[in-house]
Amino acid sequence: MKSRYDDAAAPTEVLQLRAYTSRLLGAEPSLVLHGGGNTSVKHTAQDFFGEPVELLYVKGSGWDLASIEPAGFAPVRLDVLRKMARLSALADSVMVREQRAAMLEPSAPNPSVEAILHAVLPPAWVDHTHADAVVTLTNTPGGEARVRELYGERVLYVPYVMPGFVLARAVYELVRERDLSKLEGMILSNHGVFTWGDDARTSYERMIRLVSEAEDALAGPRRARPLAPHRVAPDPLALASLRAAVSRAAGRAMIARFDGSPEAAGFAAREDAPAIATRGPVTPDHVIRTKAVPLVAGTDASADVAAYADAYRAYFARNDDGSRTMLDPAPRWALWPARGLVAFGASAKAAGEVADIARHTIACISDAEALGGWAPLGERDLFDMEYWTLEQAKLRTGGAPPPLAGKIAFVTGAASGIGRAIARELGRQGAAVCGADVRPSITEDFTGPGRLGVVCDVTDAAAVDAAVRACVEAFGGLDLLVCNAGDFPPSAPIEAIEEAAWARALELNLGGVMRAMRAAIPFLERGLDPSILVIASRNVPAPGPGAAAYSASKAAATQLARVAALELAPRGVRVNLLHPDKVFDTDLWTEEKLRLRAEHYGLSVEAYKRSNLLGVEVTTDDVARIAAAVLGPTFRTVTGAQIPVDGGNDRVV
Ligand SMILES: [Zn+2]
Numbered sequence: 164m165k166s167r168y169d170d171a172a173a174p175t176e177v178l179q180l181r182a183y184t185s186r187l188l189g190a191e192p193s194l195v196l197h198g199g200g201n202t203s204v205k206h207t208a209q210d211f212f213g214e215p216v217e218l219l220y221v222k223g224s225g226w227d228l229a230s231i232e233p234a235g236f237a238p239v240r241l242d243v244l245r246k247m248a249r250l251s252a253l254a255d256s257v258m259v260r261e262q263r264a265a266m267l268e269p270s271a272p273n274p275s276v277e278a279i280l281h282a283v284l285p286p287a288w289v290d291h292t293h294a295d296a297v298v299t300l301t302n303t304p305g306g307e308a309r310v311r312e313l314y315g316e317r318v319l320y321v322p323y324v325m326p327g328f329v330l331a332r333a334v335y336e337l338v339r340e341r342d343l344s345k346l347e348g349m350i351l352s353n354h355g356v357f358t359w360g361d362d363a364r365t366s367y368e369r370m371i372r373l374v375s376e377a378e379d380a381l382a383g384p385r386r387a388r389p390l391a392p393h394r395v396a397p398d399p400l401a402l403a404s405l406r407a408a409v410s411r412a413a414g415r416a417m418i419a420r421f422d423g424s425p426e427a428a429g430f431a432a433r434e435d436a437p438a439i440a441t442r443g444p445v446t447p448d449h450v451i452r453t454k455a456v457p458l459v460a461g462t463d464a465s466a467d468v469a470a471y472a473d474a475y476r477a478y479f480a481r482n483d484d485g486s487r488t489m490l491d492p493a494p495r496w497a498l499w500p501a502r503g504l505v506a507f508g509a510s511a512k513a514a515g516e517v518a519d520i521a522r523h524t525i526a527c528i529s530d531a532e533a534l535g536g537w538a539p540l541g542e543r544d545l546f547d548m549e550y551w552t553l554e555q556a557k558l559r560t561g562g563a564p565p566p567l568a569g570k571i572a573f574v575t576g577a578a579s580g581i582g583r584a585i586a587r588e589l590g591r592q593g594a595a596v597c598g599a600d601v602r603p604s605i606t607e608d609f610t611g612p613g614r615l616g617v618v619c620d621v622t623d624a625a626a627v628d629a630a631v632r633a634c635v636e637a638f639g640g641l642d643l644l645v646c647n648a649g650d651f652p653p654s655a656p657i658e659a660i661e662e663a664a665w666a667r668a669l670e671l672n673l674g675g676v677m678r679a680m681r682a683a684i685p686f687l688e689r690g691l692d693p694s695i696l697v698i699a700s701r702n703v704p705a706p707g708p709g710a711a712a713y714s715a716s717k718a719a720a721t722q723l724a725r726v727a728a729l730e731l732a733p734r735g736v737r738v739n740l741l742h743p744d745k746v747f748d749t750d751l752w753t754e755e756k757l758r759l760r761a762e763h764y765g766l767s768v769e770a771y772k773r774s775n776l777l778g779v780e781v782t783t784d785d786v787a788r789i790a791a792a793v794l795g796p797t798f799r800t801v802t803g804a805q806i807p808v809d810g811g812n813d814r815v816v
Contacts, residue, residue: 164191164375166368173364177206178233181220184290184367189229194292194374196523197516198227199448200355203281203289204363205241210267217241219282223272237274238267244282248335253328255553276553279331285343286359288366293355293446296377299527301352302445302539309534310350313380314373319349323540325547326354326447348373353540354446384533388526391428395502397421399635402505403689405460405497406639408468409507413493416569416691418595418613419639420506420514422522427503430525435532440498443539445527447548449520452513455545457521458494460505468493482546490549496521509569511595511613511638565593566795570691571638573631575621575679576648577609578602580749581698584783585645585790590614592791594643597634599627601648613638621648621675622667631682641686643794646676646724647698649717651751654709665712672716673723680727687736694737694794697724698786701744701807705814721805728803737802739793743786744809747772776811 167187174180185202188194203221210216218238222228226235243265247253255276262274275281281289300309310320319337324330334349347369348358356373360366406419430436441456455478458471472492479489495517497505504521508514531537572589576582577598586598590613598609599619609616615637619630635641649672652664676697687693699717706714721740728738747757761771772780786808792798793806807815 164193164371164378166371168364168367177204178220178236180204180363181236181288182231182233184363185222185228185231187367188290188292188370189227189231192519193295193523194370195228196293196449196519197452198225199446200228200290200292201275201277201281202228202291203236203275203278205282205287208238208267216267218267219244219274219278221278221281222275224275225272235272237262237271237278239274239278239282240265240267241282244279247328248279248283248331250332255327255551258328259553276327277331279328280334280357283331283335283338284357284359285338286366287361288363289357289359290366290370291355291357292370292374293448294370294374294377295445295523295527296374296381296530297350297356298353298446299381299530300377300534301350301354302527302537303531303534304536304538306352306538309380310352313376314350316345317347318373319346321349321351323351323353323544325544325551327551327553353544354448381530381534384530387533388426388529389429389433391425391432394425395423395428397423397499397502397505397636399632400685400689401464403635403640403686404464405468405499405505406507407689407691408464409458409493409497410569410691412468412472413491413507413509415509415564416571416642417493417507417509417639418511418514418569418571420508420511420518421499421503421636421639422506422518423503424522427522427525428501430529431498431500431503436498436500439528439532439537440525442528442537443541443545445520445524445539447540447545449524450545450549452517453495453520453524455542455549456494457504458497460497460499478542478546482543483550487550505639507639509564510593514639515612565591567643567791568593570594570642571634571640572596572643572645572794573599573634573641573679573683574645574647575599575619575675577616578605580751581743581746581783581786581790582645582647583608584787585647585698588784588787588791589643589645589794592795595638597630597637599630599648621678622670624678624681627675627678628682631679631686635686640690641683642690642693644679644683644687644695645698645790645794646679646695646720648675648679649698651710652712655711656709657711660712668712668716669719672713673719676720676723680723684731684736687731688734690736692796692799693735694739694798695724695727695731696790696794697721697738697740698790699724699740699742699805701742701809701812701815703742704805704807705812725803732802737798739798739801739803740805741786741790741793742805742807742809742815744775744781744807744812746781746783746786748782773810775809776813776816779810781808781810 181204201222220236223237324333358369410417437459461467475492506518528537572594574586577586578600590596595613597615599617601620605616617630619626652668702714761768
């Protein structure tokens, strides 16, 4: 690991500089992952009255070192924190309250749970990470001797103590009589590493140096990490079953993220993988996201997850003193022997974070195994961490989850118009969305967590199958299918219909719906509150002259959806239809085209847009909101329904 410190880029203002080197630490995933680690600086500022006050600026809860700004540091009065360290006991809730009360800025974030520990270390700059390499060394039999041999007298060694007040108190006792200027840092067994210095660069570069030395010590074991020859694909149906079983155990829809990288597949191919993967996490800080152990997936997802949940309940009963409320018993990641890893989360982002932690975990386990054995913290300490109120608080994101959180949707024709609006609305309501479209731009339209764009022509059966499979491989399953792709062929009276235009209308508007359903049904059957929505047309109940191919193909698609409602109801899949009228806020309707159509009916453009019973213009967002409602839990008792979205039409009502 190399120092990323750049004199030219380093700010001079103290908090800016504190944020800068914190971000340098955050840029190394093998130092800190997703909110792990914390940093501080001691600095004298002026209070409201202009009087000097000694403060500890320490990372605030909810901030990530990778992206922290000066506003992410909580300014706490140093004398109060140091006084706290001298107490013989201090309840966590009282500690949090008193730390808040001692802040110079009441609106600053809550100080890190390790604030007192930072305060009792005399040097001005203090950096703390959960570096993989250092923790791996301590998570082996004889870890303490290994650390002492590696670093000699340059670091303090602290046996594992639960973070928070107890750890701060223990370190205070260790350092009060010591001259820390002779030391570069301290190693917290099974937890992480602290470094310090009189300036930002010294503290940061000591961290890089100590971690690099640990990495060098692990160079041999690292060469023994198993690597599969190539990326492994999941069995999509088995993945969907696993995700459904985990979601049911969790009591809510979860996204599953499969990792079949050569590293993950190589680890999963080890014969001893089920034994070594289930010994415990790298650092107890991970437990709140990953639980203490992963599931080992077998061939029966329901039975496997049920057995995991039973074991979790037993673990809770063994360790609970009667004061805790059990969390859901679902696993957060799984070892899939011979295939790879699967991470689970309430959102695609959360699943991605767990996947990152799992990937680091298997690397640490492999290294430790090559060094004599993976020996992480024991169950009791992990339980204390998992059920520590201050850790639980980190997971509370505030407010109820959005209505479609954890759901997985597949939308055809998602690059424009109604399809794009529906995909956006489903995403806004919390669903992970795979957008399929014949336009190549779809891959750029759908990026970021919970979004996948797939180029797909719905007239090509193999392409549709592949697109649905890509969605399942990305998010773990499929719950909501929106059959929207379609086109309006050139208007023609029946006697003038061209053979090719007729065939294409049926291929696209009818065949496209059938192909999407056929590909999706095996996954929808394994989905959570699964539902299909077919976007038909106002032309079905109220056809117009000159649109025979369009109306006939949409009417046939309607009949197909009605049959699907009959076939799929016993399997718990709902199928409904929308019949939208023309929507004008799409690229299809140029001003020129609008003017011509309005003229054709002898109307102004405004009147033409509102030519319905309610006199309202129907927009893509209107259709999208209704689509999301019909797909979602509000309509859980409705199937086979045809809903006009047309402002009211006297030929339809
Ligand atoms: Zn820590």
